[in-house]
Structures are given as C-alpha cells and as structure tokens.
Amino acid sequence: MTQRRPRLSAEEPAGGGPAGDVPGDVTTAVERVLSTAALLWSRADQGLEPAVSPIQLRAVEAISRFGRLNLGGLAEELGAIPSSTSRLCDRLEAAGLIVRESAQADRREIIVRLSDQGERLQAELTRRRRAAVGEVLALMSPASRGRLIDALTEFGMACERRQPGPSSAVDFRSA
Amino acid sequence: MTQRRPRLSAEEPAGGGPAGDVPGDVTTAVERVLSTAALLWSRADQGLEPAVSPIQLRAVEAISRFGRLNLGGLAEELGAIPSSTSRLCDRLEAAGLIVRESAQADRREIIVRLSDQGERLQAELTRRRRAAVGEVLALMSPASRGRLIDALTEFGMACERRQPGPSSAVDFRSA
DNA sequence: TATTGTTATACTCTATAACTATA
DNA sequence: TATAGTTATAGAGTATAACAATA
Numbered sequence: 001m002t003q004r005r006p007r008l009s010a011e012e013p014a015g016g017g018p019a020g021d022v023p024g025d026v027t028t029a030v031e032r033v034l035s036t037a038a039l040l041w042s043r044a045d046q047g048l049e050p051a052v053s054p055i056q057l058r059a060v061e062a063i064s065r066f067g068r069l070n071l072g073g074l075a076e077e078l079g080a081i082p083s084s085t086s087r088l089c090d091r092l093e094a095a096g097l098i099v100r101e102s103a104q105a106d107r108r109e110i111i112v113r114l115s116d117q118g119e120r121l122q123a124e125l126t127r128r129r130r131a132a133v134g135e136v137l138a139l140m141s142p143a144s145r146g147r148l149i150d151a152l153t154e155f156g157m158a159c160e161r162r163q164p165g166p167s168s169a170v171d172f173r174s175a
Numbered sequence: 176m177t178q179r180r181p182r183l184s185a186e187e188p189a190g191g192g193p194a195g196d197v198p199g200d201v202t203t204a205v206e207r208v209l210s211t212a213a214l215l216w217s218r219a220d221q222g223l224e225p226a227v228s229p230i231q232l233r234a235v236e237a238i239s240r241f242g243r244l245n246l247g248g249l250a251e252e253l254g255a256i257p258s259s260t261s262r263l264c265d266r267l268e269a270a271g272l273i274v275r276e277s278a279q280a281d282r283r284e285i286i287v288r289l290s291d292q293g294e295r296l297q298a299e300l301t302r303r304r305r306a307a308v309g310e311v312l313a314l315m316s317p318a319s320r321g322r323l324i325d326a327l328t329e330f331g332m333a334c335e336r337r338q339p340g341p342s343s344a345v346d347f348r349s350a
Numbered sequence: 351t352a353t354t355g356t357t358a359t360a361c362t363c364t365a366t367a368a369c370t371a372t373a
Numbered sequence: 374t375a376t377a378g379t380t381a382t383a384g385a386g387t388a389t390a391a392c393a394a395t396a
Contacts, residue, residue, distance in 0.1 A: 027305050027308050027309050027312060029324055029327060029328065029331075030308050030312065030323070030324070030327060031304065031305070031308060032331060033327040033328075033330060033331040033334075036331050036334045036335065037212070037330075037331075037334065040334055053362070053363085053387095055362080055363065055364095056362095056363095070377080070378090071377075071378060071379095072376090072377065072378080080363090080364070080365090081364080081365065081366085082377075082378060082379085083364085083365070083366080083367090083378085083379075083380080084363070084364050084365065085378095086378060086379055086380085087362090087363075087364080087379090087380095088362090088363070088364090090379095091362075091363090106372075106373075106376090106377080107371080107372060107373090107377095108371065108372045108373070108376065108377040108378070109372095109376095109377060109378085110377075110378065110379095129206065130202050130203075130206070133202050133205050133206055134202050135337055136330065136333045136334050136337050137202060137205065137333070139333040139336055139337060140329060140330070140333050144326070144329045147322060147325065147326045147329070148205070148326040148327075148329065148330055149204055149205070150322065150326070151319070151322045151323040151325070151326035151327065152204060152205060152208040152323075152326065153204065153208070154315060154319045154322070154323065155208060155212070155311065155315070155323055156207060156208040156211050156212075158311045158312070158314040158315050159208075159211045159212065159215055159311050160211065161314055162310055162311055162314060228385070228386085230385080230386065230387095231385090231386095245354080245355090246354075246355060246356095247353090247354065247355080255386090255387070255388090256387080256388065256389085257354075257355060257356085258355085258356075258357080258387085258388070258389080258390090259386070259387045259388065260355095261355065261356055261357085262356090262357095262385090262386075262387080263385090263386070263387090265356095266385070266386090281353090281354080281395075281396070282354095282394080282395060282396090283353065283354040283355070283394065283395045283396070284353095284354065284355080284395095285354080285355065285356095351396100352395100352396080353394100353395080353396075354393100354394085354395080354396095355392100355393085355394085355395100356391105356392075356393075356394100357390100357391080357392070357393095358389100358390085358391075358392090359388100359389085359390085359391100360387100360388085360389090361386100361387080361388080361389105362385100362386080362387075362388105363384100363385080363386075363387100364383100364384085364385075364386100365382100365383085365384085365385105366381100366382090366383090367380100367381085367382085368379105368380080368381075368382100369378100369379075369380070369381090370377100370378085370379075370380090371376100371377085371378085371379100372375100372376080372377080372378100373374100373375080373376075373377100
C-alpha cells in the first residue's frame with residue numbers, strides 16, 4: 001500500500017529509544033519549526049505554469065539533479081519501481097517535460113533528460129523556493145541570520161552524522 | 176491535475192521579487208538544511224504497523240489534531256474536495272483507523288474521528304518523529320542546542336510574520 | 351433553495367506479474 | 374541466462390458532475 005522508498009540501513013532505527021537527555025521543549029520547538037519551514041517550502045509550486053502534479057514535479061527535480069540518467073536510476077531515485085516509473089515517464093513525455101532516448105552504449109537502456117520546457121519549469125521552481133526562503137530571511141536582522149546559519153549548519157552536520165542520506169536533495173512534498 | 180490546496184492570500188507572492196539583500200549563500204544553506212530535516216522527518220513513518228499510505232497517514236494526523244470534525248472540515252484541512260475525502264474515508268474506515276457517525280445537531284453532517292487503532296497509530300508516529308529529532312539533537316552539545324533553539328525560534332517567527340499559516344501542523348510528506 | 355455528503359465516471363499514480371529486446 | 378524497460382491488470386487517490394438527504 002505504501003510507496004517504496006530507498007532503505008538506508010539494514011534495520012530501521014526509528015523504533016529505537018527515546019530522545020536521550022534532550023529536553024522535550026527543544027524537540028517540540030524543532031518540530032514546530034520543521035513544520036513551518038515545510039509549509040513555506042512546499043507552497044513554492046503553487047501556480048506553476050503549466051500545472052504539474054507533485055509526483056511529476058519530483059521526477060523533474062530528480063532528473064534535473066542528474067542531468068541525464070536511465071529509467072532504472074530514476075526509479076531508484078524516486079523510490080519507485082521501473083514499471084511505475086515507465087508510466088510516469090509516459091505522462092511526463094506527453095506533457096512535453098522530458099525526452100526519452102535509447103543509450104548508444106547499451107541499447108537496452110533508456111536515457112531520460114529534461115526538455116527545454118522541463119528545464120524552464122525546474123528553473124522557475126528553484127527561483128520561487130529561493131525567493132520564499134529569502135523573503136523570510138529578509139525579515140531577520142543580519143545578526144539573527146548569522147546565528148541562524150551557524151545553528152543550522154550544526155544541526156545539518158548532526159543530521160548527516162546520524163544518517164548519511166543517499167541524495168540529500170529531498171523535496172518537501174506538497175502540504 | 177495538481178491537488179487542490181488551501182489558498183492563504185488572494186495573490187501568490189511566490190512569483191515576486193528576489194531575496195532582497197540576503198546573501199545567496201545563506202539562502203542556499205538554509206535550503207540544504209531544510210532538505211535534510213525533511214528527510215529526517217519523513218522517514219519516521221517507515222515500518223509503521225500496520226503500513227498506511229502517506230495520504231491516509233496525513234488524514235489520520237489531521238483528524239488527530241481536531242479530535243472530531245465533519246467531512247467537509249477534513250476535506251478543507253487536506254486541501255481536497257469532499258468527494259475525494261469521502262472515498263478516502265471509505266478506505267480509512269475499512270482499514271479500521273477511523274469511525275464515521277452522523278451528527279446529532281445536523282443530521283446532514285458526518286463526524287469523523289479516530290478509532291482506538293487510529294489513535295495508537297498516531298501516537299506511534301509522534302513517538303517516532305520525536306525520537307528521530309531527539310537523536311539528532313542528542314548529537315549536539317547543550318550549547319549548540321541552545322543556539323539552535325534560539326535561531327529556529329527567530330526563523331519560525333519570521334516565517335509566521337510573513338505568512339500566518341492556517342494549521343501549521345504540516346507533515347513533511349514522504350521523500 | 352442551500353448545504354452536506356455520497357455516487358458515477360475518468361484520470362493519475364502505484365505495484366505485481368508477464369512480456370520484449372538486448373547483452 | 375541476466376538485465377533494462379514495457380505492457381497488462383488491479384487498486385489507491387483525485388477531480389468534475391450528478392445525485393440524495395436534510396435544513
């Protein structure tokens with residue numbers, strides 16, 4: 001029922017112990033900010049032209065990160081299986097967002113890349129997200145921004161120390 | 176094609192101007208941390224028992240936030256229309272996660288609430304998310320945590336100053 | 351008549367299984 | 374035989390439109 005997702009480690013640590021000696025207030029505050037930030041991030045695709053479903057947008061972003069990749073690679077990146085991905089590519093191709101071409105080296109492989117229209121869509125999405133984040137940052141004083149960047153850097157390093165992600169470029173899917 | 180979502184303001188500001196005078200590095204760094212944090216958050220539903228699709232999980236969370244609400248309210252909360260939500264509730268009810276009962280005050284309304292099993296699922300999800308955030312925080316020194324909490328509080332306030340969300344309890348949908 | 355929710359229909363998205371083409 | 378991708382089929386999730394029940 002649930003969608004497949006890339007496994008990182010052999011066993012899930014999620015069911016593990018409590019938060020150790022970290023005060024609950026801190027955890028709650030971090031959770032709240034994560035939610036707010038996700039809201040901010042996810043709304044950047046509102047009103048994109050042409051309107052693209054969240055799933056298709058995710059595929060466009062994945063392809064954009066790699067430039068060119070084969071269908072199996074895209075499937076893995078999306079946490080889906082090849083057959084689903086093939087169908088998704090059917091729709092993306094019909095929408096004019098991607099191009100499929102067979103590889104010269106191994107003619108079994110299908111190389112997927114963004115069309116010009118796909119590139120424009122991706123650029124616009126990136127632009128909007130940066131603008132949204134920038135708007136919030138602009139409301140903070142330079143000193144606050146400095147503290148934020150330091151704190152977030154530490155937090156990010158701790159995240160990656162705990163769990164080195166496959167491709168960290170996750171998109172906050174739409175709320 | 177895209178899913179409907181609650182509109183916050185009459186006009187989208189996303190297409191607006193650049194990030195003002197905020198250095199691009201800061202914006203990029205914030206983006207990167209947001210992505211990492213989203214990954215962390217979204218993986219908390221891995222291996223939940225029973226396995227529930229991201230969509231259904233989102234509905235469970237929404238219902239949990241309100242305790243009881245009518246179908247239209249749930250639809251609005253999910254950014255969907257009543258007909259889709261009605262179908263979703265069919266599946267949630269079949270899965271034993273929710274209960275539908277007609278309201279006494281107005282017999283047109285259908286009140287939706289979590290079943291005991293739904294409550295347990297929601298509690299487990301919350302527990303896992305807190306554990307995941309807590310694990311990362313535990314890797315930071317108390318001083319770092321203090322700086323983080325201050326910085327995130329400022330950032331969160333700036334977010335809400337820019338755009339007061341409807342229900343800020345957004346879930347980072349699965350990566 | 352207006353509101354609340356459901357049903358009918360059609361499309362996207364996904365998975366499992368069977369298939370084709372290439373290596 | 375093994376690998377890369379597609380097609381067949383089925384179910385979840387969604388929207389538009391038509392409908393029933395209640396106010």
